[in-house]
Amino acid sequence: MNAVENLGYSLRSIGKIRPWIASLKTLFIHTDFPSQRFQPCTMSMTMSRRALITGITGQDGSYLAEFLLTKGYAVHGLVRRASTFNRGRIEHLFKDVSRDAPNFQLHYGDLADSNSLIRILTIAKPDEVYNLAAQSHVGVSFDTPEYTGDITGIGTTRLLEALRTIGLPTRFYQASSSELYGKALTTPQNEDTPFYPRSPYGCAKAYAYYLTRNYRESYGMFAVNGILFNHESPRRGENFVTRKITLSIANILAGRQECLYLGNLEAKRDWGYAKEFVEGMWMMLQQPVPDDFVLATGRAATVREFLELALTEARIPFERTGIGKEEAYRDTRTGKVIVKIDPHYYRPAEVDFLVGDASKARSKLGWQPKTSLPELVAIMMEADLKLAGVQKA
Ligand code: NAP
Ligand code: F7E
Numbered sequence: 001m002n003a004v005e006n007l008g009y010s011l012r013s014i015g016k017i018r019p020w021i022a023s024l025k026t027l028f029i030h031t032d033f034p035s036q037r038f039q040p041c042t043m044s045m046t047m048s049r050r051a052l053i054t055g056i057t058g059q060d061g062s063y064l065a066e067f068l069l070t071k072g073y074a075v076h077g078l079v080r081r082a083s084t085f086n087r088g089r090i091e092h093l094f095k096d097v098s099r100d101a102p103n104f105q106l107h108y109g110d111l112a113d114s115n116s117l118i119r120i121l122t123i124a125k126p127d128e129v130y131n132l133a134a135q136s137h138v139g140v141s142f143d144t145p146e147y148t149g150d151i152t153g154i155g156t157t158r159l160l161e162a163l164r165t166i167g168l169p170t171r172f173y174q175a176s177s178s179e180l181y182g183k184a185l186t187t188p189q190n191e192d193t194p195f196y197p198r199s200p201y202g203c204a205k206a207y208a209y210y211l212t213r214n215y216r217e218s219y220g221m222f223a224v225n226g227i228l229f230n231h232e233s234p235r236r237g238e239n240f241v242t243r244k245i246t247l248s249i250a251n252i253l254a255g256r257q258e259c260l261y262l263g264n265l266e267a268k269r270d271w272g273y274a275k276e277f278v279e280g281m282w283m284m285l286q287q288p289v290p291d292d293f294v295l296a297t298g299r300a301a302t303v304r305e306f307l308e309l310a311l312t313e314a315r316i317p318f319e320r321t322g323i324g325k326e327e328a329y330r331d332t333r334t335g336k337v338i339v340k341i342d343p344h345y346y347r348p349a350e351v352d353f354l355v356g357d358a359s360k361a362r363s364k365l366g367w368q369p370k371t372s373l374p375e376l377v378a379i380m381m382e383a384d385l386k387l388a389g390v391q392k393a
Pocket of ligand 2: 136137138139176177178179228229230231239240241242244261262263264265267268269303345346347350351
């Protein structure tokens with residue numbers, strides 16, 4: 001059993017505190033208890049703060065955990081059980097952690113399981129909770145709408161309700177999304193732009209967004225929404241389009257893959273660098289009053305532009321042939337077709353064009369993105385070439 005498993009299993013003793021949690025429930029349900037009202041952020045809080053991250057094994061969770069550890073936080077993470085070990089993005093954080101003085105602890109739990117949330121919150125007593133866990137794939141949400149609603153939507157209720165039940169004065173961050181804007185009614189989108197979600201994922205995030213605001217207004221909780229536009233990195237999940245492109249190009253160069261199959265190349269997104277976005281999440285929880293913020297770069301590009309930037313970065317000379325579903329990209333040096341369209345990846349309803357206006361975050365948080373799109377593509381392409389063990393063409 002390794003250190004990670006040890007930490008998880010050592011928490012079995014939690015059974016002992018269940019009766020105490022139950023009595024807390026009886027005491028606090030339906031009361032507007034002042035202890036839960038948010039407290040001003042002070043220096044002394046910074047020095048001993050504890051954070052709980054749901055979704056710590058994901059792209060953003062892993063960067064946020066690194067960031068908070070460097071700030072001196074004790075970081076707790078909720079991880080769910082899977083048949084394969086799902087901690088590749090955070091394994092490196094364990095190397096200096098001792099069981100006797102852990103500043104980084106993982107707890108088994110699930111956003112589908114309220115009891116696990118109450119148990120973990122009671123152990124961790126976090127000053128800040130970052131709710132990053134979700135079924136986060138828009139395309140998959142059309143295949144699993146009920147599950148997506150349960151985890152991405154109701155999961156937020158379970159977590160907020162667990163916090164309310166326990167009565168900790170915890171600050172709460174909800175990972176809201178530019179998918180709320182969907183078929184956007186105005187461009188660029190900011191905190192005042194109306195929502196028009198276009199997928200079960202977008203609808204679930206809209207529910208979670210409003211619930212977070214509702215808990216802020218109803219119970220005085222410091223609960224905020226970060227409305228984040230797409231942000232990518234070498235740790236991006238392999239079935240999101242940017243990572244799919246850079247990883248496939250690397251695998252094609254390594255001779256492990258023949259062709260990259262993509263859906264709609266005309267969709268436009270505002271793509272930033274995930275590492276920079278997690279700092280913005282933290283900044284939102286350090287404000288004197290809770291408020292919602294958009295984080296975005298303010299520039300948009302099509303999937304096609306991302307693809308061509310990646311091919312160029314990998315030094316693959318290419319030509320386009322065909323149109324629509326017959327479109328293809330050919331490597332002019334080898335003559336092989338390396339990119340094709342597969343309508344399987346089209347979505348029942350598409351989000352055509354999103355671009356964010358993060359001026360509120362810039363003026364109130366002092367947050368701004370630094371990495372350009374070509375730089376982001378270069379970072380991701382280089383990482384995937386290294387992973388595949390190949391050089392540029
Ligand atoms: P991600 O890489 O897909 O990570 C999702 C995380 O949620 C993983 O740690 C996953 O665990 C966990 N999770 C899924 N279902 C769970 C459940 N039932 N119980 C507990 N944990 C569960 O997502 P991300 O890109 O880091 O995004 C983080 C959050 O921001 C998500 O809520 C996403 O919807 C939102 N968001 C992302 C973007 C973006 O561009 N990346 C933009 C706006 C909003 P496993 O590792 O076990 O799968
Ligand atoms: O798709 C098109 C696809 O899956 C981007 C999540 O983090 O950001 C992400 O959602 C675009 C879409 O991201 C393929 O149709 C073409 O128009 O990379 P994606 P997303 O849907 O924008 C938001 C902000 C979130 O909140 C989400 O959690 O690319 N596209 N061909 C493709 N997309 C995929 N996945 N695969 C393709 O082959």
